[in-house]
Amino acid sequence: MKFFAFHLMPWDRLPDDFEKNHKTAWTWLPNEIFDPQHGGELYNNYLDQLVLADELGFDGVCVNEHHQNAYGTMPSPNLMASILARQTKNCKIAVVGNAIPFYDPPTRCAEEFAMIDCISGGRLIAGLVVGGGPEYYSFSKNPTFAREMYREAFDLIMRAWTEPGPFEHYGKHWKLKYVNPWPRPIQQPHPPIWIPGAGSRETIQFVAERRFAYMGIPYFHMDFFQRNFDMFRDACEKCDYTADPEQLGWLLPIYTAETDEQAWAEYEPHLWYFVKKLLKGLVVFPPGYTSARSIAGIQKGLQQFMSTCETREDIEKGGYAIVGSPETVRQKLSERIQKLGVGNLLGLFQLGTLPHDLTCKSMKLFAEKVMPGLREELNVESALS
Amino acid sequence: MPSTIKSENKTLNIAGKKTQLTILGEGPPLLYLHSAGGETEPIAFHKKLAEKHTVYLPAHPGFALSEGLDRIDDINDMAWHYVDLIQELGLEDVPVVSYSLGAWIASEVKLLRPRLIGPTVMIAAAGLHVDGAPMAELFIDEFDDLRKLLFFNPESQEAKDYFPSDVNDPRILMWLRAREATARVGWNPYLHNPKLLQHLHRLDSPVQLIWGKQDKLIPAAHGEYYAAHLPNAKLIELEECGHMVPYEKTEEAAEIALDFLLTENA
Numbered sequence: 001m002k003f004f005a006f007h008l009m010p011w012d013r014l015p016d017d018f019e020k021n022h023k024t025a026w027t028w029l030p031n032e033i034f035d036p037q038h039g040g041e042l043y044n045n046y047l048d049q050l051v052l053a054d055e056l057g058f059d060g061v062c063v064n065e066h067h068q069n070a071y072g073t074m075p076s077p078n079l080m081a082s083i084l085a086r087q088t089k090n091c092k093i094a095v096v097g098n099a100i101p102f103y104d105p106p107t108r109c110a111e112e113f114a115m116i117d118c119i120s121g122g123r124l125i126a127g128l129v130v131g132g133g134p135e136y137y138s139f140s141k142n143p144t145f146a147r148e149m150y151r152e153a154f155d156l157i158m159r160a161w162t163e164p165g166p167f168e169h170y171g172k173h174w175k176l177k178y179v180n181p182w183p184r185p186i187q188q189p190h191p192p193i194w195i196p197g198a199g200s201r202e203t204i205q206f207v208a209e210r211r212f213a214y215m216g217i218p219y220f221h222m223d224f225f226q227r228n229f230d231m232f233r234d235a236c237e238k239c240d241y242t243a244d245p246e247q248l249g250w251l252l253p254i255y256t257a258e259t260d261e262q263a264w265a266e267y268e269p270h271l272w273y274f275v276k277k278l279l280k281g282l283v284v285f286p287p288g289y290t291s292a293r294s295i296a297g298i299q300k301g302l303q304q305f306m307s308t309c310e311t312r313e314d315i316e317k318g319g320y321a322i323v324g325s326p327e328t329v330r331q332k333l334s335e336r337i338q339k340l341g342v343g344n345l346l347g348l349f350q351l352g353t354l355p356h357d358l359t360c361k362s363m364k365l366f367a368e369k370v371m372p373g374l375r376e377e378l379n380v381e382s383a384l385s
Numbered sequence: 386m387p388s389t390i391k392s393e394n395k396t397l398n399i400a401g402k403k404t405q406l407t408i409l410g411e412g413p414p415l416l417y418l419h420s421a422g423g424e425t426e427p428i429a430f431h432k433k434l435a436e437k438h439t440v441y442l443p444a445h446p447g448f449a450l451s452e453g454l455d456r457i458d459d460i461n462d463m464a465w466h467y468v469d470l471i472q473e474l475g476l477e478d479v480p481v482v483s484y485s486l487g488a489w490i491a492s493e494v495k496l497l498r499p500r501l502i503g504p505t506v507m508i509a510a511a512g513l514h515v516d517g518a519p520m521a522e523l524f525i526d527e528f529d530d531l532r533k534l535l536f537f538n539p540e541s542q543e544a545k546d547y548f549p550s551d552v553n554d555p556r557i558l559m560w561l562r563a564r565e566a567t568a569r570v571g572w573n574p575y576l577h578n579p580k581l582l583q584h585l586h587r588l589d590s591p592v593q594l595i596w597g598k599q600d601k602l603i604p605a606a607h608g609e610y611y612a613a614h615l616p617n618a619k620l621i622e623l624e625e626c627g628h629m630v631p632y633e634k635t636e637e638a639a640e641i642a643l644d645f646l647l648t649e650n651a
Contacts, residue, residue: 137524142572144454144565287524287568292561299552 001337001378003371004094005053005363006062006251006346009046009080011070012353013038014277024281026069026134039073045356047080049349051087052360056367060092060125062346065099068138071278078112085120093120096194096215096346097127101146102139105174106153107181110160114185122186127194127215128154130203133284144288147202149173161190194249198298199228200290208235208243215249218348219279221304222319222336225250229340245343253321254333254347255354256365260324264312266358267323271315274352279307326369333370334377390435392427397443400469402453405444410435415646416471416479416502417442418487420509421523421571422547422629423563425449430631433639434482438646443470445490447566449559460570460578464493471501478503480646484631485509485603486567489578496584504591504649506642508630509603510611511576518606520576524568537599537627547632576603585614592618593645595638597626 011034014025022029050061063080066072074080077095084093093116098109109128117124130150136143152171156179159167165180185191196215197203207214214232216225229248236243253271257263283302285295302308306320315321322332337345347366350359390410397404409427415438419425425444427435434440446466447454457463467490471479480503483491488510495502511520521534528548529539536544549556571577592615596608605622612620621641626633 136572140573140575142568144569144572284526287561287572288565292558292565295561296552296557 001375002059002246002344003374004060004062004092004249004344004346005050005058006064006096006348007046007050007074007350008064008066008072008348009043009074010274010278010350010352011039011073012042012273014070014273018277019280022280024134025071025278026281026284027137029068029070031068033070034073042073046350047083047087049356049359049363050080050084052363053349053367054084054088054091056363057371058091058367060094061088062094062096064096064127065129066132067135069134069281071282078116081116081124082112082119085116085123088120088123090123092123092125094125094194095127096125096196097129099129099131099135100153100157101131101141101149101173102135103153105176106156107160107176107179109153110157111181111183113191114161114181114183117185117187117191118183122191124185124187124191125194126191127196128157129196130289132282133286133289134281136286136289137284142288143286145173146289151206158190161185196251197228199224199231199301200294200298201231202290202294204228204232204235207247208232208239211236211239211241211247213247213249213344215251215344215346216342218251218253219282219306219320220301222340224301224304225340229342233341245341248340248342249344249346250337250340250342251346251348252319253351254329254349254362254366255321255323256326256329256362256370258325258365260328263324263328267354268312270352270354270358271321271323272352275306275309278352283307326365329366330370330373334374337374337378390427390432396450397470397473399453399466399473402446402456402466403451404446404453404470405448405450407442409440409442410438412438413650414439414441414474414476414479416440416476416481418467418481418483418490419445419448420485420487421511421563421567422485423448423559423566424484424631428631429635430639433635434642437643438480441474441476445486445566447569448563454566454569457566457569460489460493463490463570464497467494468498468501471498477501480504480506480650482506482642482646483508483510485628486511486571486576488512489576489581492581492588493578495588495590496581499587499590502590504593504646506593506595506645507611508595508638509597509600509628510594510607511571511603512578512581513607513610514574514577514579514582515604515607515610518604518610520604520607521602523576523602524564524572534601535628537597537625537629537633541633543629543632547629582614585611586616589616591645591649593641594618594620595630595641596620596622597628597630597633598622598624599626600628602628 063077065077103109166178169176193212198217233243255267393408395406444451488507489512532539
């Protein structure tokens with residue numbers, strides 16, 4: 001069982017009239033709202049939180065890529081990961097992930113990931129993603145080519161890491177006479193690969209076939225995760241092997257305080273800022289991003305999405321976030337981790353407007369009072385091997 | 386309108402692409418090129434045209450039951466598909482009535498094979514980028530917002546009938562397919578071909594432009610630009626009309642189109 005601290009690096013100062021005047025926290029939200037001075041403070045706090053995760057004994061930290069939005073102000077996770085490669089000592093650095101259809105050419109991703117792997121001494125986990133729906137608007141990238149661009153970019157990056165260069169690549173979307181990235185990654189033949197998914201069969205099949213790790217996209221109802229993870233395990237069986245729990249990751253918001261009551265009191269306003277403001281506009285399916293049938297299906301699945309929650313009870317019942325005393329958090333996580341059969345827990349410890357001091361306090365409590373018990377109970381050693 | 390109009394459905398094989406074709410009415414041939422909305426089933430506007438013409442109403446690749454979108458990467462591929470289709474139908478110098486996305490396709494086909502297409506009616510045509518008159522965002526999810534964008538009166542019955550109202554509407558799959566096929570050729574550059582501007586002087590056959598004055602998707606300034614730069618074009622702007630000209634001004638637009646074609650073919 002491995003524990004990761006995941007960060008979105010959200011914008012915490014949306015105007016009071018946001019809900020009235022803005023339909024979304026994405027793409028069309030005027031960037032005047034972003035205050036660079038305050039942005040600098042936030043970035044430094046957020047990096048401090050991830051460095052703290054390393055010091056507290058988390059197995060890894062996670063950063064990710066989003067563009068033109070308030071939900072996650074990290075357009076370049078590789079910049080953050082490269083800082084963390086220097087400032088952390090032991091933990092894995094999971095970039096979940098680079099949106100590779102937007103890298104032109106995608107060999108930039110192979111190069112930058114290799115740099116991070118070298119600087120960190122081989123601690124990179126390489127996440128490769130299609131890119132979120134809103135980002136196809138932000139970049140004016142044609143979403144009807146998203147999947148084929150992803151596959152071409154993916155295969156190209158894998159070749160760039162594993163085949164001696166220079167070689168030629170003449171694909172549909174990129175034509176490269178010389179593929180020969182310097183540097184190469186420390187981890188051979190390549191860093192571990194993580195791929196997030198929101199339940200589309202195409203992605204599950206792709207990850208299972210190649211024996212990579214599948215990360216469940218957060219903010220869905222527990223039952224939705226269960227269905228997707230079961231589907232993944234079935235897909236692995238059909239490929240003639242049994243999935244390792246470490247091939248599955250579960251990402252969810254976690255908050256720990258001294259007591260249940262205190263945890264909710266400290267956490268709740270920040271949680272609702274996240275749910276009601278930052279999630280607004282996250283789930284957008286531009287045309288062709290996935291098949292028409294999948295879009296129709298996922299639209300229905302969205303009836304089980306965190307943004308439909310109105311009360312604390314809704315959050316708890318759907319398992320959208322785990323909030324409480326160390327004992328409550330431990331007990332709920334233990335039960336659900338076993339039920340879901342996942343080997344990686346990706347905790348979102350900071351979210352919305354949650355201040356730096358509360359985030360650090362929650363992470364410390366979690367690391368000191370939740371993680372050791374869970375490690376023992378789930379009968380596995382610390383991953384810092 | 387006659388109560389019965391001759392109607393026939395066919396499936397063509399156009400260079401390996403399965404293509405849905407509806408043929409309506411009797412008389413000299415007329416090719417209708419539909420919009421991003423995918424009006425591939427006969428609507429009142431088509432029926433008006435079919436009173437005087439045999440209307441060929443194909444569905445573009447990826448729309449309705451037409452396939453082959455996997456072989457369409459851009460508007461140029463779409464135009465070549467129509468070069469093949471017009472030749473398959475044995476037509477030459479065929480009059481065209483075209484609407485929005487379809488009107489853009491008509492321009493591109495005309496550039497590739499000038500002799501295939503005759504006098505052309507272009508309604509609320511996509512295809513251009515006009516400085517100072519940006520096109521609005523068509524690729525949004527909210528049906529109510531789309532209705533407001535496209536219709537002069539979003540509360541009208543035709544506005545309500547034309548759009549699915551939510552994801553449970555049985556038309557949703559076809560709607561999503563139409564949206565995907567439009568995005569394929571119109572996502573970037575957004576609903577236009579930057580090179581079309583420099584070719585406009587080559588499109589020298591007669592063109593009748595029809596625009597809704599209150600078109601919010603493709604502002605009337607685009608019609609004025611086409612009219613100013615096409616060598617042989619005239620423009621009629623319709624009052625109290627948005628982008629959905631064939632729905633909002635069915636009779637008026639059909640009459641303009643039929644009069645123009647009658648004059649040009651005389």
